Amino acid sequence: MRFLKPQLVWPVISGLLLAALLLQTFPGLSGQQGASNNVRAEIRTSEPILVPRQDGPVSYAGAVRQAAPSVVNIYTTKVVEQQINPLMNDPFFRHFFGPGGQPRQQRMQSSLGSGVIVSSEGYILTNHHVVSGADEIRVALRDGRETFARIIGSDPDSDLAVLRIELDNLPAIALASSDTLEVGDVVLAIGNPFGVGQTVTQGIVSALGRNSLGINTFEDFIQTDAAINPGNSGGALINPYGQLLGINTAIFSRSGGSQGIGFAIPSNLARQIMVDLINEGFVVRGWLGIEVQEMTPALAQSLRLDSPRGVLVAGLLRNGPAHNAGLQPGDVIVAINGQRVSGARETINFIASLRPETQITLEVVREGRSRNLTATIGQRPSSPRRG
Structure with missing residues (x-):
């Protein structure tokens, strides 16, 4: 049997250790790269599609300039009576005063909302709940003019009302067909939230044809995530061209403020109801x-x-x-x-x-x-x- 000479042992051992280190660092040197590829999971995807670039507006200022002058602030007041003494709510105490002998006091109750001028003749669309029971309705335009309005007709079943004001050079908004709307379309809401003044918010159409919400008798709402808050009721929902798509009406909220679920009455339905209220005094159904x-x-x-x-x-x-x-x-x-x-x-x-x-x-x-x-x-x- 032949043995390696001692002076040859250490070079051999060093070579083996170097080869093992190289194989661990660079596994492809082992010649097994092909086999490794064969056990990899095959990922099937479609080829990347070249999507054509669609240019859109980088600003909606033009739409706002066109539509905002048509959106008005509505302030209503009504006289309410209340008992001077809370004890008068108890039938036992009321018995001693007899009919008509219960002391009462009157106070003025104010509320606010929004509206949209839809005709140069002074017709304004708003919500029924904005003007319901009002003794006085005051309308403030964006150009600083103010005047009183009278109710032409109101429809509680759809929560729409038509007002009229007597002013010259009124900026009427252009109406767009709400039938052309699609989910995902960009929309803007204009109104007077919380009475802070005219405000514009932006969002998209979240859903169409919303009903069974228990808001109105007849429901066919546009749902949007554009911020709508108290005071926005009766205001305008417009497209990026400044045309009216709907009348902002209600929100779904647990806090009383906007949570991204607002509802607007479509412009086509609002126009039909407005025509009936003006011509007939009621909605023909x-x-x-x-x-x-x-x-x-x-x-x-x-x-x-x-x-x-x-x-x-x-x-x-x-x-x-x-x-x-x-x-x-x-x-x-x-x-x-x-x-x-x-x-x-x-x-x-x-x-x-x-x-x-x-x-x-x-x-x-x-x-x-x-x-x-x-x-x-x-x-x-x-x-x-x-x-």
């Missing part, structure tokens, strides 16, 4: 004389429906349009004029949008069988729960 209920899976099964579609007719007004057309309690309305019915509130809103004397075709399911009925739309009386 369609009516069938029915009370409807949301369809549930349990109801659908009991009525032998294959799915919970349509709305259930829960009640009928005798000799109303629906009753005269042959509709019966327990019928399920699944379509109107060929359009599928999606829910109770949507059905009432659609009927209300029709003009009186319009004939419609109702597709109903009765005792498991489908049939068509023809009804003539009537004029809706004041009733928040019927359609």
Whole structure:
């Protein structure tokens, strides 16, 4: 057996240690790089897409300059009576004074809101709740002019009101069609929040067609995250071109201030209501004389429906349009004029949008069988729960 000479042992050991160090530092030298690549997870992604650059405004000052003069501050006052002595609220003490003998005092109650000049003739759109019960309405324009306003008409069901002022050279805002709005569009809110003066906030359209909020009888709101606060009610929601898209109406808030959920009445709906209030003194709405209920899976099964579609007719007004057309309690309305019915509130809103004397075709399911009925739309009386 042959042995290495002692003078050769240390060079060999040193070489082996150097080779191990090099392999640890540079694993690719081992020739196993290909094998390492084979066990890596394969990541499948689409090729990067070149998105064309879309130029947008870097400032909305032009839109504000165009729209802001049309937005007004509204100050209302009304006289309220109150008991001088809190004990007078107790029936026991009121008994000793007799009728008319209870001392009262009057005081003035003030509130504020906003409005939008929509016609050079002096018509202003605002909210019903801004001017409801007011004994005096004062309007302040952005150019410093102030005047008193009178109510032309008011509609609690949509929370809209029309005022009129008598001034010359009024800056009327241009209206845009709210039907062209899409979620994600940029919008600006202009109003008088907390009475600090005219203020502009910016956001986007968060949602469209919001309803079932319990704010109004008829709801079809634009939802936005543009800051809307008390005092903004009745103000303008505009697009980046300074055109009116909606009337700011309400907020969802736990604190009383803006939390990024505001609601505006679309301009198309507001214009229709304004025209009715000016020409008729009230809002013309369609009516069938029915009370409807949301369809549930349990109801659908009991009525032998294959799915919970349509709305259930829960009640009928005798000799109303629906009753005269042959509709019966327990019928399920699944379509109107060929359009599928999606829910109770949507059905009432659609009927209300029709003009009186319009004939419609109702597709109903009765005792498991489908049939068509023809009804003539009537004029809706004041009733928040019927359609």
